[in-house]
Amino acid sequence: xxxxxxxxxxxxxxxQLAIGHVFLMVADADGVIDKKEIAAMERIVNxxxxxxxxxxxxxxxxxxxxxxxxxxxxxxxxxxxxELLKVVATTSKVAGIDEANQYKKFLLSAGLYVGxxxxxxxQKKLSNEEYKKxxxxxxxxxxxxxxxxETGIADKIITSFDANIKK
Numbered sequence: 001x002x003x004x005x006x007x008x009x010x011x012x013x014x015x016q017l018a019i020g021h022v023f024l025m026v027a028d029a030d031g032v033i034d035k036k037e038i039a040a041m042e043r044i045v046n047x048x049x050x051x052x053x054x055x056x057x058x059x060x061x062x063x064x065x066x067x068x069x070x071x072x073x074x075x076x077x078x079x080x081x082x083e084l085l086k087v088v089a090t091t092s093k094v095a096g097i098d099e100a101n102q103y104k105k106f107l108l109s110a111g112l113y114v115g116x117x118x119x120x121x122x123q124k125k126l127s128n129e130e131y132k133k134x135x136x137x138x139x140x141x142x143x144x145x146x147x148x149x150e151t152g153i154a155d156k157i158i159t160s161f162d163a164n165i166k167k
């Protein structure tokens with residue numbers, strides 16, 4: 001659709017960076033960002049072109065095509081995670097309410113996916129600290145994370161990320 005045309009370059013960049021900030025908030029909840037969490041983030045970016053959600057999919061495609069390191073850029077950005085997520089909660093509405101809601105569901109699902117990545121072998125486990133961070137993200141973007149989990153929306157999105165695991 002060309003959602004990026006609806007935004008200034010700075011707004012589009014902030015929408016991309018929010019994905020990195022969600023990663024940093026959740027992955028660092030326990031004070032350690034491990035290899036499994038980084039691999040989960042790579043799978044999220046590599047799911048570009050495969051999501052059933054057009055707005056987040058276009059964002060991921062633009063990240064992947066540009067080769068942008070959103071984790072590095074997120075660490076260096078002028079806003080902290082909380083400030084940026086508040087900004088993108090409003091900015092995302094430029095594309096429309098449905099698209100903004102897709103984006104918010106995507107961000108929360110990405111956070112869940114990263115949090116579950118560091119569980120024990122073959123066990124997806126979200127720590128209490130990680131859940132608190134995901135809940136805080138939901139509050140910052142004005143979206144109930146429990147609704148995303150309980151309705152199965154997160155599972156559907158996470159399945160798209162897992163589809164990119166090479167077997």
